[in-house]
């Protein structure tokens with residue numbers, strides 16, 4: 001792959017941010033996740049150009065994950081290495097510690113990929129990983145979630161920055177500087193730089209719902225629902241999501257202080273909880289169930305739980321379980337605690353584990 005022309009001014013004409021690489025400047029080192037496809041090859045070229053043009057003192061490192069799934073993967077990873085070397089950037093090929101399971105392969109590959117990238121980022125002291133998600137990826141994600149009846153958080157689409165391992169060691173950030181760029185513009189960047197790239201055949205595999213949805217996008221665009229419109233929807237939803245979460249933070253602080261919960265158990269004053277706007281109450285319940293139960297709760301099930309609570313008359317009491325959490329309602333309070341079945345199940349599992 002021939003190198004990009006060094007020193008060319010960064011193309012800041014991307015549709016969204018004046019400087020999409022500005023978030024890089026907060027880190028001494030950023031790891032670019034480059035698969036060798038057109039999007040991430042353009043990420044490599046553009047990030048390097050930004051750096052050459054004096055973007056910041058940020059050092060750029062490059063890594064390619066070889067999932068061991070396709071025979072051509074190694075050669076593609078090596079081609080990324082060649083381009084990175086031409087640009088003067090360090091490159092590593094990362095392999096996975098264990099073979100991927102056959103079930104839910106794409107999801108498993110994505111999970112393993114991020115783990116490998118995060119481990120490498122920590123090893124080289126990079127505070128952030130950058131991926132090359134595009135405007136097209138954003139549009140597909142929003143459309144996909146729209147069709148599945150997602151909530152506001154889902155319709156907010158792919159965030160341009162988030163913590164990769166919140167609470168984990170190192171606090172690595174995940175940055176997506178190209179979310180405002182159409183894929184076609186990135187292919188054009190590669191072409192202009194004379195850089196070749198590989199195409200992942202799974203992107204065209206009609207067995208994946210994503211591929212079938214992608215095929216719908218041109219017809220929707222002809223009706224006015226183009227990638228830009230879907231991205232605008234995502235940005236508006238992200239704004240609403242942030243405001244709602246801030247309102248839930250405030251309601252949580254207020255009601256938990258009033259409710260006097262005990263260790264491992266959250267207690268809300270019933271009148272205060274049921275008086276909240278429905279969306280805020282729903283989210284607060286979701287947080288409570290998630291924190292004492294088994295983790296994230298399906299929105300539809302949470303809505304059913306909140307609906308049940310809202311339909312109770314003031315004199316009614318009762319209890320419901322959801323996702324490993326038990327919600328008890330008495331006249332004065334709503335308490336959310338780990339479900340007893342979970343405690344019993346955990347207790348039951350121990351002897352059988354020992355007997356193996």
Ligand SMILES: Nc1ncnc2c1ncn2[C@@H]1O[C@H](COP(=O)(O)OP(=O)(O)OP(=O)(O)O)[C@@H](O)[C@H]1O
Nearest residue numbers: 033034035039040063064065066110130131132133
């Ligand atoms: N093998 C790889 N090595 C390094 N980076 C990769 C690899 N595959 C993907 N990436 C990075 O992730 C970005 C998104 O890739 P892709 O759209 O294929 O991911 P995905 O499977 O849809 O998962 P997600 O969108 O959650 O990352 C790429 O632009 C690239 O930056």
